[in-house]
Amino acid sequence: MPDQLATSIILAPSGRDTQIASSLLREAGIPSEAVSDLPTLLRTIGDDTAFVVLTEEALHNTDLKPLSEWILQQASWSDMPFLVLTQRGGGAERNPAAGRLSGILGNVSFIERPFHATSFISVAQTAMRGRRRQYEARARIEELREQERRLQTALEGGRLGAWELDLLTYELSTSSICKAIFGRLPDEPFAYPTLQASIHPDDLQGMHEALAATIETGVGFVAEYRVIWPDGSIHWVENRAQLLRNRIGVAVKLVGVSVDFTERRKILEQQRHLNELLEERVAARTAELEAAHEIVLAEAAQRRKAEDQLRQVQKLEAIGQLTGGVAHDFNNLLMVVLGNLELIRKAVTSEARLVRLVDGALQAAKRGASLTQRLLAFARRQDLQVKAVDLRKLVTDMEDLLRRSVGPMIVLDREMPENLPHVLADANQLELALLNLAVNARDAMPDGGSLKIALAEINVAPGDKELSAGRYVLLSVTDNGKGMDEDTLAKAVEPFFSTKELGKGTGLGLSMIHGLALQLGGSFSLESVLGSGTTAQLLIPAVEGDVVQMDMKDSSPVIMPDKQPRRILLVDDDILIAMSSADMVTDLGHDVVEAHSGAEALEILGSDQQFDLLITDYSMPGMNGADLVNAARRLVPDLPVLLASGYADLPAGVQVDAVRLGKPYTQDQLAHEISNALQP
Incomplete structure (x- = not known):
């Protein structure tokens, strides 16, 4: 609380003590307020009171119980300073009444009269400094409470159950969400023995080994196991925790979170089962289908890798779930807007101005629909049609479109060696990603320049932290435009971040490409120097063996709109x-x-x-x-x-x-x- 809001209170009903104390405090820059008796003091005193000045005689023959109760009921951060003016000092041997006041008032300073003005001001300023420290403590307590509230909101939003395990007593504390993950009600007791009893017998040993390893080495506790609910149903739970030690290094507590990933586990098991069946069928085929067999195996391996990455990156999964709901709500809203605008467009064909306004609104609504697709792409929730793609052919086929997109002031160059392996990807999404990169490069070169699209085969060795070992094809797009500084480069892939002017971009283009790369099991990176240009690199896993060519044209019959009233x-x-x-x-x-x-x-x-x-x-x-x-x-x-x-x-x-x-x-x-x- 600012000093100007903190006021001292003076209770000195007799003599000139009130005038003297008020004058000295005013000289020290401390506002004060005089009261006539103890009840008035109790009505006036509060959190915005800096300290209280009392005379010893003002408390004689007075019931001090209300004052004592007020002192005991102060907030945890508050310890109100009292300055007592006495005739005989504050020592118990000289002034027994002062000793009794010390026990009642707690934070009390005695000033023996007559006193020097400097002494009184010094004691008052000391009390003010102490009160300021109390206000600072209150602010820190409130800040801690706000941080705790935010943490609890985040845990509830992510359906994460918080828990703590005392390693000395093995006393377990759990949140209501954590209890729900284990099939218990919020008010139901849930001790550590109950936790152990709920774990599937086949998984209990693994949990104990993980716990022992954490206590011994200090590594993060990670355990996945099956849990048997009271109704007999089986659920999969993932636990992660950090070890806390005391000042002498003894492990005293585990603090962590739990999450129910039963549904995700079921999906993974179903996919594994389908992959096993697929491998059995492929193994039974003849030698003529050997190439197709290798493609399917590579696709299955790539899919398993993508599933492992999705399972480890829980943050992106939560964003994906949120994005799916947001996209659904946006699509419903846009459904109403698009439908009504189309009908209005038919009704206002004779009004040129209204036609122009409706057409503009229709374009904006369609851009909104495109935005939801980009959100899904960033969150890796889009439905990819993964096939073997010849990147060299894809770039060649797009050359005319790319030249029209970047304009005549930009020289387009290609560097694409022969015999590049095919990649497992969604051709349509790759075309969109390449077009996005080309347009970004064009915007970075408003006065013209050069744009180079290059392909290269890359081999990733075992032990790479981000990518699985194997062959990859690198698609790079390099321009000699404005470039980006370090701060801009660090934020470039973040969703909705854009350096373009308002209305020129959504800030989702690079985020979409980043999400696509991760979903395909590859990576996306940017290299840029301010004033020297930017290079975007999209790394995609290659397909081993020969590739069966696929006709990408839609051969489905054209269905004419139904004219008969229905x-x-x-x-x-x-x-x-x-x-x-x-x-x-x-x-x-x-x-x-x-x-x-x-x-x-x-x-x-x-x-x-x-x-x-x-x-x-x-x-x-x-x-x-x-x-x-x-x-x-x-x-x-x-x-x-x-x-x-x-x-x-x-x-x-x-x-x-x-x-x-x-x-x-x-x-x-x-x-x-x-x-x-x-x-x-």
């Missing part, structure tokens, strides 16, 4: 989305009946009404879209279904026989997918 049941719990989608379908010439829940839709289907098509959202409370489709098929077995969702993909394990439609969608896309769903 009767359609549209289901969406969001009123705005339902209204917008219904208007779009009605504008296509169809008859629409709306329902805002799965139960309402089933009630309509159970009536005598007949429908040609069911369009339903996936994410709805009570009954999701997949459950609704299964229930609707029991009522109307041959009913075509169009399933819309704002998620990048449906949750693992969800199987539904329906045509998929990703949000946000345009009216043309809606018309196309309606025709697709109605195909016999």
